[in-house]
Amino acid sequence: xxxxxxxxxxxxxxxxxxxxxxxxxxxxxxxxxxxxxxxxxxxxxxxxxxxxxxxxxxxxxxxxxxxxxxxxxxxxxxxxxxxxxxxxxxxxxxxxxxxxxxxxxxxxxxxxxxxxxxxxxxxxxxxxxxxxxxxxxxxxxxxxxxxxxxxxxxxxxxxxxxx
Numbered sequence: 001x002x003x004x005x006x007x008x009x010x011x012x013x014x015x016x017x018x019x020x021x022x023x024x025x026x027x028x029x030x031x032x033x034x035x036x037x038x039x040x041x042x043x044x045x046x047x048x049x050x051x052x053x054x055x056x057x058x059x060x061x062x063x064x065x066x067x068x069x070x071x072x073x074x075x076x077x078x079x080x081x082x083x084x085x086x087x088x089x090x091x092x093x094x095x096x097x098x099x100x101x102x103x104x105x106x107x108x109x110x111x112x113x114x115x116x117x118x119x120x121x122x123x124x125x126x127x128x129x130x131x132x133x134x135x136x137x138x139x140x141x142x143x144x145x146x147x148x149x150x151x152x153x154x155x156x157x158x159x160x161x162x163x
Contacts, residue, residue: 003084004030006092034089052109053102059115060102067118069101075118075127076104078145078152085156087113087131110134125152137161 005013010027013019019027042049063072076094079085090113091104106113110133117128125145132138142158 003086004089006080006088007031008092009088031089048109052107055107056102056105059105059107060100063115063118064101067120072101072115072118074152075115075125075145075154078154079127079129079143082143082154082156086111087129108134112138116140123147127154 005027007028010019010024014021014024060072067075073094076091080088080091080094082088090106090111093099094104104113105115112131112134114130115127116130117126119126127143127145128140129143130138130140138161140160141156143154144157145152145154147153
């Protein structure tokens with residue numbers, strides 16, 4: 001899947017004058033169509049959607065109990081700001097309190113996104129994630145996160161394809 005800018009990135013580009021209003025609307029339209037396609041897919045296969053939802057809720061509850069909901073949300077939001085990070089399309093509104101945490105985890109449905117490890121040592125966070133399309137190959141990436149003014153900043157450290 002080709003990288004598409006997230007809605008916040010589109011608005012930043014528009015406000016900086018790098019894209020036109022028409023380009024902004026086209027980008028937002030793409031995101032709206034993706035949401036509608038997911039809704040249709042869930043309606044066509046409700047059992048698979050229910051199962052995926054249960055797995056995501058379990059993963060979200062596990063991460064929230066280990067690290068707290070807001071730390072997990074801030075980590076996901078920092079990852080969403082990493083340039084050319086494809087799962088940003090799923091994570092861009094992670095700080096919005098009305099969106100349940102489990103909505104950001106996709107364990108079986110393509111494109112997948114899994115948080116594999118989140119470690120905090122000496123004031124530094126390290127996150128390992130896995131994402132991609134199961135049939136086409138997954139990518140495991142490691143990020144170092146540091147506290148900066150306005151939240152967390154993620155830096156890609158390592159990246160490896162998973163057969």
